[in-house]
Amino acid sequence: MNVNTLKYYFRESTRSVLRNSWLSVASVGTIIISLLILGSSLLLVLNVRHIVSTVESSLEITVFLEDGLDEEALKRMEEEIKFVPGVARVEFVTKEQALEDLKESFGDKADILSGLEKDNPLPNSFRIKTSEAEMVPRAARQLEKLEGVEQVRYGQGVVEKLLSLTHWVRIWGSLTLVVLGAAAVFLIATTIRMSVFARRREIGIMKMLGATNFFVRMPFMLEGMMLGLAGGLVAALIIYFGYLSLLNKVAVTLPFIQLVNDPQTLYRVLGGLLGLGFGIGAVGSAISLHRFLRV
Structure with a gap:
């Protein structure tokens, strides 16, 4: 492929975009809306x-x-806890430390606990973290069976409901992305097919004059890539600045909610939108051209 052929492809692609400006704007608009929905959902x-x-x-x-329980019994119990499946970290908390933590949680009202220092009713305890949240209930049931354990607490009832909720959030979130992605592909491919249909006579004439399928397809492929890239770029910019504004507002009004603010994650999403717009434009053009190249 020589330089003149490349110039021809880009010249025809640009000319086609300008000649069909309204249809090009509609295509880019469809891509922007589709990718905005997809990117926002992601x-x-x-x-x-x-x-x-x-x-x-x-x-x-x-x-x-x-x-x-003496020190030897506590060490033996700590070793037994470490062997419970799913346990990742074990921390021994003395009754004195537990009282200090309780005072800290009371803040300015910690003075009401001053009378407990001489006769501390709090027991010694172990704080345990599991490698996965799903393993908390099962590990708790096994810990209750250990000798020397008076009580085990982990938020019974609430934890099970939370784990069930997170399971369904992951499933429905993934399904939503798949459905919206398929809808975006369909909308973009349909729009580009309309552009190709409007120029079906031009394609037929070129085929009758001996043009190869590749020669006919390339300008339309480049046009689809240009439109897809333009739509992806606009959608990425809107989502980028919109999400930064959202992060600032949430940080001021709802500081206890921690949203994703990792720049690499955000850049990957934006890069994915650009690549998706570019790729869908090319694929949509190829699919749309298939029937019209049969002359």
């Missing part, structure tokens, strides 16, 4: 998963111990 799913993962990471098991 960010929504990522943020829901991030919030759920944050909540899951805070789950821990507290094992309250019986009074009177």
Whole structure:
């Protein structure tokens, strides 16, 4: 392929976009809307998963111990806990440390606990983290069977509901992305097919004059790529600045909600939108041209 042929392809592609300006604008608009919906849904799913993962990471098991256990018994129990399937981290908390933590949680009202320092009713305990949130209930049931354990708490009932909710969030989030992605492909391919249909006579004449399928297809492929890239670029810019504005507002009004703010994750989403627009434009053009090249 020489330079003159490449110049011809780009010249014809640009001329076609300008000649069919209204149809080109409609194609780019469809791509922008489709990718905006897809990109926004992807960010929504990522943020829901991030919030759920944050909540899951805070789950821990507290094992309250019986009074009177000596140091040797505590060490033996710690080793037994480490062998429980799913346990990732074990931290021993003395009753004195537990009282200090309780005072800290009370903040300015910690003075009401001053009378407990002489006769501390809090037990020694172990704080346990599991490698996966789903393993919390099962590990808690096994910990209850250990000798010297008085009580095990992990938020019974609430944790099971949370884990069920996160499971369905992941499933429906993935299904939503698949459905919206398929809808975007369909809309873009349909729009480009309309552009090709409007010039079906031109394609037929070129074929009758001996033009190869590749020669006929390339200008339309480049046109689809240009339109797809333009739509992807606009959609990426809108989502980028819109999401940055959202992050700033959430940080001020709802500081306890931690949204995804990793630049690499955001750049991957934006790069994916650009690549998706470019690729769908090319694929949509190829699919749309297939029937019209049979002359």
